[in-house]
Amino acid sequence: MKIRVGFxxxxxxxxxxxxxxxxxxxxxxxxxxxxxxxxxxLIHAICDALLGAANMRDIGYHFPDTAHEYENIDSKILLRKTMALLRNAGYELGNIDATVAAERPKLNPHIPEMKRVLASVLEVDEDDISIKATTTEKLGFTGRQEGMAAYATVLIQRLA
Known part of the structure; x- marks a missing residue:
């Protein structure tokens, strides 16, 4: 079985x-x-990690922000399509480890629901998804509450 890691x-x-x-x-x-x-x-970082692990470029390549069809689209749809691309190429998800950097709002109370939703979209067990939240101690653009960042690492495996 071949395994690959993506970020x-x-x-x-x-x-x-x-x-x-x-x-x-x-x-x-x-x-x-x-x-x-x-x-x-968070979903965009996960999509990029999945696509990168499978050597399938990135989210902007598959779902460009110049395409009207993706304007205001629910990112869960993009995640579902990303997972379909991977499965069609013979890959399955091993696990996800993700972190969201934001000062506010506090995200820890929402993590169990995020895991439930993402597991359902990806058709995997909740145990295969780790989500963490952190602040940047008021440093940088996230610390000034100008934006949020997310990081994701995934492990995928080729089934065939």
Whole structure:
């Protein structure tokens, strides 16, 4: 069995007047993330990690922000399509280890629901998904609450 590792990173700016979507769930907050889609940084980082592990380029290649069909799209759809690409290439997910960097809102209470939603979309066990939240101790753009960043590492395996 061949195993591969991928890493993904995404960042989006926080702005008023947008819903905050993280890990496939809507979280109450005074601002949301700006992007062509729903700007779910966690899902975007996971997609990039999955695609990278399979040597299939990146999320922007498969779902460009210049395509009208992806405007305001629910990132769970992009994640489902990404996993279908991997499965069609003979890969299955081993596990995900992800971290979201944000000062506010506090994300720890939302992590169990994020894991449930992502596991359902990916058709894997919740135990295969680790999500952590951290602050940057008020340093950098995340510390100034100008945006959020997410990092994801995945392990995939070729089944055939």
């Amino acid at each position: 993904g990173y995404d960042v989006h700016k926080l702005v008023p007047g947008r819903d905050l979507w993280l890990g496939g769930i809507k979280i109450e907050h005074t601002e949301g993330l700006l992007g062509h889609s729903d700007a779910d940084v």
